[in-house]
Amino acid sequence: MPAIIPDVSPLLLAMDLTGIFIFGLTGGTLAVRHRLDIFGVMVLALVTALAGGVLRDLLIGAIPPATMQDERYLITALASGLFAFFFHPFINRLVKPVMVLDAAGLGIFAVAGCGKALAYGLGPLPAVLLGVLTACGGGLVRDVLVAEVPRVLREEIYAVAALLGAAIVIAGAMLDLPKAPVAIAGAAAAFLLRVVSVLRGWSAPRAPGS
Amino acid sequence: MPAIIPDVSPLLLAMDLTGIFIFGLTGGTLAVRHRLDIFGVMVLALVTALAGGVLRDLLIGAIPPATMQDERYLITALASGLFAFFFHPFINRLVKPVMVLDAAGLGIFAVAGCGKALAYGLGPLPAVLLGVLTACGGGLVRDVLVAEVPRVLREEIYAVAALLGAAIVIAGAMLDLPKAPVAIAGAAAAFLLRVVSVLRGWSAPRAPGS
Amino acid sequence: MPAIIPDVSPLLLAMDLTGIFIFGLTGGTLAVRHRLDIFGVMVLALVTALAGGVLRDLLIGAIPPATMQDERYLITALASGLFAFFFHPFINRLVKPVMVLDAAGLGIFAVAGCGKALAYGLGPLPAVLLGVLTACGGGLVRDVLVAEVPRVLREEIYAVAALLGAAIVIAGAMLDLPKAPVAIAGAAAAFLLRVVSVLRGWSAPRAPGS
Numbered sequence: 198m199p200a201i202i203p204d205v206s207p208l209l210l211a212m213d214l215t216g217i218f219i220f221g222l223t224g225g226t227l228a229v230r231h232r233l234d235i236f237g238v239m240v241l242a243l244v245t246a247l248a249g250g251v252l253r254d255l256l257i258g259a260i261p262p263a264t265m266q267d268e269r270y271l272i273t274a275l276a277s278g279l280f281a282f283f284f285h286p287f288i289n290r291l292v293k294p295v296m297v298l299d300a301a302g303l304g305i306f307a308v309a310g311c312g313k314a315l316a317y318g319l320g321p322l323p324a325v326l327l328g329v330l331t332a333c334g335g336g337l338v339r340d341v342l343v344a345e346v347p348r349v350l351r352e353e354i355y356a357v358a359a360l361l362g363a364a365i366v367i368a369g370a371m372l373d374l375p376k377a378p379v380a381i382a383g384a385a386a387a388f389l390l391r392v393v394s395v396l397r398g399w400s401a402p403r404a405p406g407s
Numbered sequence: 408m409p410a411i412i413p414d415v416s417p418l419l420l421a422m423d424l425t426g427i428f429i430f431g432l433t434g435g436t437l438a439v440r441h442r443l444d445i446f447g448v449m450v451l452a453l454v455t456a457l458a459g460g461v462l463r464d465l466l467i468g469a470i471p472p473a474t475m476q477d478e479r480y481l482i483t484a485l486a487s488g489l490f491a492f493f494f495h496p497f498i499n500r501l502v503k504p505v506m507v508l509d510a511a512g513l514g515i516f517a518v519a520g521c522g523k524a525l526a527y528g529l530g531p532l533p534a535v536l537l538g539v540l541t542a543c544g545g546g547l548v549r550d551v552l553v554a555e556v557p558r559v560l561r562e563e564i565y566a567v568a569a570l571l572g573a574a575i576v577i578a579g580a581m582l583d584l585p586k587a588p589v590a591i592a593g594a595a596a597a598f599l600l601r602v603v604s605v606l607r608g609w610s611a612p613r614a615p616g617s
Numbered sequence: 618m619p620a621i622i623p624d625v626s627p628l629l630l631a632m633d634l635t636g637i638f639i640f641g642l643t644g645g646t647l648a649v650r651h652r653l654d655i656f657g658v659m660v661l662a663l664v665t666a667l668a669g670g671v672l673r674d675l676l677i678g679a680i681p682p683a684t685m686q687d688e689r690y691l692i693t694a695l696a697s698g699l700f701a702f703f704f705h706p707f708i709n710r711l712v713k714p715v716m717v718l719d720a721a722g723l724g725i726f727a728v729a730g731c732g733k734a735l736a737y738g739l740g741p742l743p744a745v746l747l748g749v750l751t752a753c754g755g756g757l758v759r760d761v762l763v764a765e766v767p768r769v770l771r772e773e774i775y776a777v778a779a780l781l782g783a784a785i786v787i788a789g790a791m792l793d794l795p796k797a798p799v800a801i802a803g804a805a806a807a808f809l810l811r812v813v814s815v816l817r818g819w820s821a822p823r824a825p826g827s
Contacts, residue, residue: 228560234611236567237560243536251466256671258680260468265533272532282614322692323685326663337762342547344556346764350648350657357656401654404702438770444821446777447770453746461676470678475743482742492824552757554766 210269213309216302217270218277221246223299224339225281226288231343235282241339242278243271249334253310253327257317300391303355304384306332307362312380321367328363329356332387354394357401362387420479423519426512427480428487431456433509434549435491436498441553445492451549452488453481459544463520463537467527510601513565514594516542517572522590531577538573539566542597564604567611572597630689633729636722637690638697641666643719644759645701646708651763655702661759662698663691669754673730673747677737720811723775724804727752727782732800741787748783749776752807774814777821782807 224245228238247264254262264270281288288295310331314324333349333356340347349355362383369379393399434455438448457474464472474480491498498505520541524534543559543566550557559565572593579589604610644665648658667684674682684690701708708715730751734744753769753776760767769775782803789799814820 229614229617231556232613232617233556233560234562234613236565236611238614240560240566255465255675256681256685260470260680261466261527261529265466265529265537268530268532271536285614286616317681319681319685320688322688326691327685341551341761341764342557342560344551344554344764346651346653347762350653350660350762352654355656356660401656403652403654404649404658404705406706407649407652439824439827441766442823442827443766443770444772444823446775446821447767448824450770450776465675470680471676471737471739475676475739475747478740478742481746495824496826551761552767552770554761554764 209309212301212305214269214273215298216305217246217273219295219298219302220306220335221274221277222281222288222295223336225278226285227339227343229281229285233343238282239275239278241342242281243274244342245335245339246274246277247271247335248338249306249331249336250310252334253313253331256327256330257314257319259313259317296395297392300358300388300395301384303332303359303391304362304387307359307387308366308380308383311363311366311383312376315366315370321371325360325363325367328366329359332356332359332362353400354390358387358391358394361390419519422511422515424479424483425508426515427456427483429505429508429512430516430545431484431487432491432498432505433546435488436495437549437553439491439495443553448492449485449488451552452491453484454552455545455549456484456487457481457545458548459516459541459546460520462544463523463541466537466540467524467529469523469527506605507602510568510598510605511594513542513569513601514572514597517569517597518576518590518593521573521576521593522586525576525580531581535570535573535577538576539569542566542569542572563610564600568597568601568604571600629729632721632725634689634693635718636725637666637693639715639718639722640726640755641694641697642701642708642715643756645698646705647759647763649701649705653763658702659695659698661762662701663694664762665755665759666694666697667691667755668758669726669751669756670730672754673733673751676747676750677734677739679733679737716815717812720778720808720815721804723752723779723811724782724807727779727807728786728800728803731783731786731803732796735786735790741791745780745783745787748786749779752776752779752782773820774810778807778811778814781810 221242224241224243225238227245228241231237233241247270251262251264254260254264307328311324311328314327315321319327336349337347340349365383365386366379369376369383431452434451434453435448437455438451441447443451457480461472461474464470464474517538521534521538524537525531529537546559547557550559575593575596576589579586579593641662644661644663645658648661651657653661667690671682671684674680674684727748731744731748734747735741739747756769757767760769785803785806786799789796789803
């Protein structure tokens, strides 16, 4: 397997697992709100945390997906589900911190997903889209499982922030800049755009006359 | 391809095809209740019968999936769809026998899915989850296709029974016990837990305060 | 990679890209009707145009899928999304031309999907089903994403037309007929059955007593 950004350093692994844990919390707490049972809570945590990366790995040919080979990903996602099951009232009070951490996960996943697609030899356009898929795919599948139109398709600057992060990775690769600072810049830009857009109430445009 | 439990003997193949047929019946009759056309009935039968195994094969790297290579699986699933299309009133009267056969399919699929994941070199935790996915994935996709929150996430002891069956396979592998009796014990345990839980009205717990 | 029908000639590539563009338009305009934002419109266009082929490629082991390797597919699908975003009132007035072009896409995709599955060594039954999946999978995922029961499962002669086209490819392969005329005949038959069925108001049968 080619070297991939999130495997390079313990710091980045820690960031990746933090992103998984936070994504899992959003899935688990949504499951509790839909009155799913403990299995439903664990599945929504797993899916929200891991489906984006799994879909990316299937599409770039990294099979079996990383999630199936490194048990730390599964354990972290399962832990987030258990945490949501028992402490959902506590998590639901932390709206702003969860949003900020989720934005951090969004940036990390977009950058890591795009970087991994490039490392597997894909072109810039599919790599950008796979960065967005890595960041947004889990939330999308989560919403489909509770029979809702995925929020990422309807509102807010979420996917657009992931797109920005992934586009910075591509720009850096095209300019042959060193990978680590570009990755940090991409993740930071996605994070900031997401956080500022929530605080300011920005949303992506709808079609004229829709 | 490594040797896989359901390929070992004609008896186990027969059990596997029986599980596929029963799972297909539940998909086909649900499609009829949703007033889908014949194509919808066939698709729901196929998906319910085969999606769990197909998802497992994609995730372990067994590509193309077994379903695409051995036409007996497809033929059995299509036959279950046709049967549901023409005889749904008859099937709907057989609530208890269908439940018992479905529980048998659940146990077989959980054990076979977990065993195949181990045979492909995955670790115990992903193997258990893939056993559960093999057993529950078809029903989950079936419910998504009729725009319902999947029943397996909401209620009853269903996934938990699959989990028990898969966990027994892992325990047997760790203790180096002979595979065939362990597989039978795992499938039987999943089957019994499922049947008893339905008869007693047990369900999996919801989050405290949900 | 084995030679695949749509790669053989510029004419067939043009037909394939036309099919993608039209499928993308149907996804994009549905997204506008559901009041999704620009990202949702682009995702529904991409998914409707490409998901059928991506699923087929995953299931036959053509990984990474063609869509990830030839940027013309992605660019065409993204262009259809942008077009739908800005010109949806115009597209919505063109009900009949869009239906006719969609029927052409249906025929092309069914034939190309079935042919590619055969080229990858699959048997006739899975190849027919993969032809239908290539033609209908995008629309199916599109409808799931807006939380509707997929139209292809409910009504009209749509999947059946794809089935006819794919079956003609199989019949031609079994009789060892030359591929190009068989492909044209299959696509034309699917196209005609679809168009005539819409004009005449035919639909697939529902289960007796449903």
